[in-house]
Amino acid sequence: MSSRSYDIAVIGAGVIGAAIAAQLSRYAVRVVWFEAAHDVAEGASKANSAIACTGFDMAPGSLESDLILQTNPQWENICRALDVPLRRIGALSLAFDDGDSDSLRNLLNQAREAGIEAELIAGDALRREARTAAPSAIEALHVPREGIIDPIRLTVGLAKLAVLNGVELRCSTPVTGFRHHPSGAISHVVTPTGATAVGAVVNAAGVNADLITDAAVAEPFTMWPRKGQFLLLDRAVGHLVPKIMCTAPTPHTRGIYAVPTTNRTVLVGPTAVDGDDRGDKTTDGDTLDAVWARAERLLPEGVERRHVTKTFSGLRPASDRTYRIEVSAKVPNLVHAAGIRSTGVSAAPGVASYVADLIGAEVMELPVKSSVRESIPVIPRLAEIDTDVAATAFTARPGAAPDEHPIVVCACEHVTAAEIAAECRGPVPATSLDGVRKRTRATAGRCQGAYCSVGVSFILSAATGDQPGEVRHGEPGSHWETPVR
Template sequence: MTRYDVAIVGAGVIGSAVAAALSRYQLNVLWLEAAHDVAEGASKANSGIAGTGYDMPTGTLESDLVRAASSTWEATCEALDVPFARVGSLSFAFEPGDLANVTKLAEQAADAGVRAEILEGPRLREAAGGMAPAALAALHVPGEAIVDPIRLTIGRARLAVTNGVDLRCSTPATDFRHDSDGRITHVVTPRETFAVGAVVNAAGLNADVIARAAKAENFGMWPRKGMFLLLDRAIGEQVPKILTMIPTEYTRGVLAVPTTNRTVLIGPTATDETDKSDKSTDAETLDWVWDRARDLIPHLSRDHVIKTFAGLRPASDRTYRIEVSAEVPNLVHAAGIRSTGVQSSPAVADLVCSLLESIGVRLTPRRDPQIRLPRVPRLAELSTDDAAERSGSMVVCACEHVTAAEIRAACTGPVPARSLDGVRKRTRAMAGRCQGAYCSVGVGFILSVEQGFDSWDVPQGEPGSSWGVG
């Protein structure tokens, strides 16, 4: 039986950051994911903000990690071929009573060492570009940024696997074996049992389930549902920055976030639920989000909505539980990481590595680890001249300008797509205005050829989700 130095449970944005970080060392790393692909949980349904932490009170682990990560984004995304942009943010005050909160937020940003300025009058109108016309003032934070969280997670996964990490999707950790000192010796899955030296619990919404199975802390976690509306590029061209209300003690409210794909996300809501699998949306809640969004973006039309969806963020009785378990000496929790998981993930990975080292995992650097991924030419991201030179590959997805060559590349190599959803996450094919109405057949054909599926049995997502059309 192969013995692994470390086993990571969970392949979301945190698990992928840990896997990529550990792949730099001379370690035998096992990486388990219950779903058929990486980035299947909260990592694919969030706002994609890579923030500075300006709106967080200083002195918390969360704020420390977000701020530590903020300066690393340019280098990280350039190495992983991930879209990133510091577009800045505007937090608007619409009522006279909110003006004091703008000043308070500016002072908080200054305490955190984050550059921010209060805008009013003509300067506000110029910066807002026609957005939020009723606002009295706004706090401008130029360092706030956006990132593609799905490509970030997949990029880290590709880097980790290239460096030798053993990724096993559709392989949930169901049980653990211990020695007489309470240390985990084996991770049990439905098909195989693995000998391990240490375990990282990065299971997101199910981190509490993993903790109980490992005979560790008995903490509670539940889904906090956030509903979004996605607007097409006609609106995206009008939204220059991240737009938000002045944050309260409990929420940042409804945001308008320009994406790296030049669309706009509207949302999210934040309602605590009990069902960890319920990602449904409802018309009443979406109507409420829409009404709030019109304060930020005037003259909105529902004609610009191309998709609605919900994500389940991991809420818990204690946030940012990043520590060695007090019950199991070789278990490290990376749990309770709520909506700021994307923006803190680089620093979370560094902290987890330090915790592993503190319990005896030797972090000996590898001689020549892969630190960059080869750049995949993407038609939508090329200049006109470069696109003309690469015109030999057929465009399969007209909405997102995705070629057959890009789809083939997504279906091969480390961490390949094994479903239509997997192709969409890697290329954005089927994610545009028509949501796959015109291109899904072509995408499915290429996927069937590359992965050996029968053409009528190409899965939409998890195994068994095929269209069933013969």
């Protein structure tokens, strides 16, 4: 049994759990944070559409809509504090026939009701905004404040802020059960390493949130994985897609998207297929063929399937009720933050504030700390610095260690050894090749690590103490080894 007790335990280190941990770190309470995986952002937070949405396509008055509307004006300040890329490039929801146009008029009325800037455009105005993309579109709803964001850097940034403000993060530590007081309140969180005394628990376990509520003997609810498959297009054609492009929604689907990323590539997808295997992140050719066929009308001529550099899938947490953010009716010190579906990134800061308010009002007092960090240290990133600035910022220092040198390790993504080393030794350090990729994009470019994995593994080995050939690719047991020739 852990000798130390905590006021609050947070379960789950996706973007919702990270936002909650960062928010709670502002209060004078002891917070422990459990994550089953070896790193933060291992679930839906690393495999989503990377949109910071305004909420224009949400029904006004829902909790989901309210939290997105609350969050959206804050993004510039949040991303500046957390060193997260954000660009408000706007979105075009496109009509290709009269039925689509009717859907756009409903969206326009919905956006105006929520106070979101939006307009219907056609003809020359549409072609100015879309350029050569979606050449057969006849009309579009233009939402200029829709944004793109790096959801992984956001999750990692929130996690860093939480840890720097005193939250204790325990990765590779799945929650397996709970102990209770006679009153029914949770007294301890049980993991394979023992039991930890806590005063309250926040269930932010994503697709596994129902397993947590069952283990806590709280109200039952059902979660299941909703798989979304994506194709990633090379940045060589990224400039041809100027805005978030999507088909008009139907009663059955929000449609297919072509989303420019903050890294100048383009995401195409996703699908939305419910399943029952919470670990199935496979892709299949037939589905990807169907996604591409549907996406082609969003893309300009010249963008072809050969420009795809990667395919992947993510599992969104579907549920029998969305946005279940409440204190348990059966366990008085358990707070659910569950069923937060595809808009989790867009609502995360709002969800975190809402959860903190719930805890303060119904569970325990949350005294504000006298002093907290408001931002994280900025790591210079060659790919994000102007050439003239880079010439000075990345000049080699006499006597610098090899992993502190500005030498470029990942040519595709312009990532230096110094940047990789900094992320291997930071407050939430990368401990695997995948962890480095998530923080720096090294190994994530056009060659998918074919040329830079060796260099990355050597820098990672210096931080972890593992031999380069024993460096983990991701979860324990997934070793990357240099091939023998």
